[in-house]
Amino acid sequence: MNIRAPFAVSPRLADILTPETNSFGVLRFAMPTLVLISHSYLYSAGTSDVEPLQSWLGRSLGECAVQVFFILSGVMVAQSLDRRPNVGDFLVARVLRIFPALIVCVLATAFLLGPAVTKLSPIEYFTSPGLFGYIAKTLTLSSGSAPLPGMFETNAYAGYVNSSLWTLKYEVACYFGLAALGAAGLFEQRWRWVVAVGLAILVAMVSLSLPSDPADFGFVENLRYFTVFFFGGVLAYLLRSHLPIVGGLLLPLFIVFAVSVHTPFAEVGALLFLGYGALWAATKTFGPLRGLCNRFDTSFGIYIFAGPIQQTLLSAFPSLPPLLIAGVAFIFVLPMAFVSWILIERPSLRLRPHVASLLKTRNGTVQLAG
Numbered sequence: 529m530n531i532r533a534p535f536a537v538s539p540r541l542a543d544i545l546t547p548e549t550n551s552f553g554v555l556r557f558a559m560p561t562l563v564l565i566s567h568s569y570l571y572s573a574g575t576s577d578v579e580p581l582q583s584w585l586g587r588s589l590g591e592c593a594v595q596v597f598f599i600l601s602g603v604m605v606a607q608s609l610d611r612r613p614n615v616g617d618f619l620v621a622r623v624l625r626i627f628p629a630l631i632v633c634v635l636a637t638a639f640l641l642g643p644a645v646t647k648l649s650p651i652e653y654f655t656s657p658g659l660f661g662y663i664a665k666t667l668t669l670s671s672g673s674a675p676l677p678g679m680f681e682t683n684a685y686a687g688y689v690n691s692s693l694w695t696l697k698y699e700v701a702c703y704f705g706l707a708a709l710g711a712a713g714l715f716e717q718r719w720r721w722v723v724a725v726g727l728a729i730l731v732a733m734v735s736l737s738l739p740s741d742p743a744d745f746g747f748v749e750n751l752r753y754f755t756v757f758f759f760g761g762v763l764a765y766l767l768r769s770h771l772p773i774v775g776g777l778l779l780p781l782f783i784v785f786a787v788s789v790h791t792p793f794a795e796v797g798a799l800l801f802l803g804y805g806a807l808w809a810a811t812k813t814f815g816p817l818r819g820l821c822n823r824f825d826t827s828f829g830i831y832i833f834a835g836p837i838q839q840t841l842l843s844a845f846p847s848l849p850p851l852l853i854a855g856v857a858f859i860f861v862l863p864m865a866f867v868s869w870i871l872i873e874r875p876s877l878r879l880r881p882h883v884a885s886l887l888k889t890r891n892g893t894v895q896l897a898g
Contacts, residue, residue, distance in 0.1 A: 539811055542768040545607055550810040552600055553821030559593040559600075560831035563692060564838070564858060566590025568850040570691070571838050574684035578850075586790050592802060594695060595757045599803040601699065602761020605706060610715045610765070615707045617884040622703045624883065625828070626696065627667075628876040629868050633832045634666045637689060638676060641836055645843055648678035662689070669697035680839045683846070690835035698751055702758040715766075724766045731756050731763060735795040753795065760799045764807065773807050781805070828873065829865025837861055 544550040566589040569579040579588040609618045638659060646653045653659065656677035665674040672694025675687040685691070706714075714723055735756045739749055764771060781801040788797030838857045841848060848856075 538772040538774045540769055541603075541764060541771040541773060541807060544773070544807075544811055545768065547822045551812055551814050551818045551821075552604065552810050553825060553827075554814045554817050555596065555600060555806055555810060556825065556827035557817075557821045557830070559597045560692075560827050560834070561858065562593035563590040563831060564834040564861065565851070565854045566593070567691065567835065568838060568854040568857070571683065571685045571688075571835075571842055572848065572850045572853060574686070584789070586794065587798075592798070595798055596802050596806045598699070598702070598754055598757035599761040599764070599799070600806060602702070602706075602758040602763075603765045603807075604761075605703065606715075606762040606765040609706060609710045613710060613715065614884070615711050617880070618707055618710070619703070620884045621877070621880050622700070624876045624880055625873070626700070629828055629872050630693075630696070630832060631667060632868065632872055633690075634663055637836045638663055641840065642676050642679055645680075645840055646676070646678035647681065653677050666690075666693060669693075669700060672696065680843055683839055683842050685839070688835075689839065690832070692831050692835050695754070698754040699758075701751055702754060705755070705759075706762060714762075720766060724763060727759060727763045727766065731759055731799070732796060735799070736792050738792075738795060740792070756795050757799055757803070760803055764803065771807075773804075773811055775808055778805055778808060824866060824869050825873070826862065826865035826869055829868035830861055833864045833868070834858075834861045837864075 547553065566576070566579055570576045570588070570590070576582055576588045576590075579590075581587065581589050581592070585592070605618075605622070608621065609615075612618065642659070643650055643653055648656070658675060658677040662674045662676050665671040673688055673691060676689050679689060680687060713719060716723075734752045738753055738756075739745060745753070778801075781804055785797040785801035788794050834857055837860050838853055841853055841856060
C-alpha cells in the first residue's frame, strides 16, 4: 500500500483559491449562523456556561465559529493583498467591507429599534447621553458592549445590545498587522520559507503564552488570541502550494484538538483541527448553495444584525428556549442580511477602485503603495 498516494492526488490549498473551486462562501455563511445559535444560549441564560460545548471544550460553539471565521479571513485577505500588493488599496477594501453595513446597523439599532423597545419615554431616550455614547463607542470599535438607554435591562444578559461586535476591533487590528507585514515584504517569493517558519513560530509562541483563565484576558490578550487564528490562516496561504487537503488527516487532528482542551496547547489544537477541517469542507460543493453564497454574501449581515433581534425577542418573550430563539431570529435576520448585501455591502465594495484612486499620488502627494 502506498501511503503517499492520498497526498499525491489530493488538492492543495492553491488549487481551491477561486470562488468556483471552493466553498469559502458557504462556510462564511455557516459560521455567523452558528454564532447566532450559540448566542441564543448566552442571551437566554445570561452566561455561555449553559452552551452544550462549553463544559467539554471550555469554549462555546460560537467561539469555535469565530475562530474558523478568523482563519478563513486570514487566508482570503492574505490572497487579496498578495494579488493586489498596494497597502492603501487593501485598507480601503477592508474599510468598505466593514463600516458601511456597520454604520447602518448601529444607526438602525439606535434610532429605529431603540425607541420601539426602550423602557424610557421618547424624550428621555433621545436626550440621554447614552444614545450617542453607544453610537460613538460602537462605530469607533472602542467597545462592542455599550448599552442603549433603557434597552434590555431586564433581560438575562442585561444591557447588552449586540455582543457580536466586540470582535471587530481585533479583526481590523489583524488587517493592519497584515498590511504592515505586506509592506515589509511578506509575500516576497525569495523569503517565503523564512517568513513561513517565522510566522509559525510566532503563532505557536503567542498561543502557548496566553492566560489560562478567561478572566485574565484584556485587550492585549484578546488581540494575541485572535492573532493566532488570523495569522494561522495567513500561514496556510503562504504554504498553499505545499498544503494538501486530505480528509484522512481530520481524525488525528481531532484527537489533538480533543486532548489539548484545558491545556496550554488548546489554541494550537483548535487552530490545526478547525482550520484544516474548514479547508477540507471548502473542497466540497454543497450543491447549489456554493453558487448562491458566492452571489449573495450574507455572512457579515447575519453576524452584525442577529444580536439586537435576539435580545428583542427575549425582551418580549423571556421564556423562549434557545433553539426557538435561534430559529425565529434567523427568519428575521436572513432577509435583513440579504438586503444589507444587495443595497449596502456590494455597492460599497464596488467603490473600491474609485476610493483607492483618490488616495494614489498623481501630483507628488503621499504614496500608499506597499
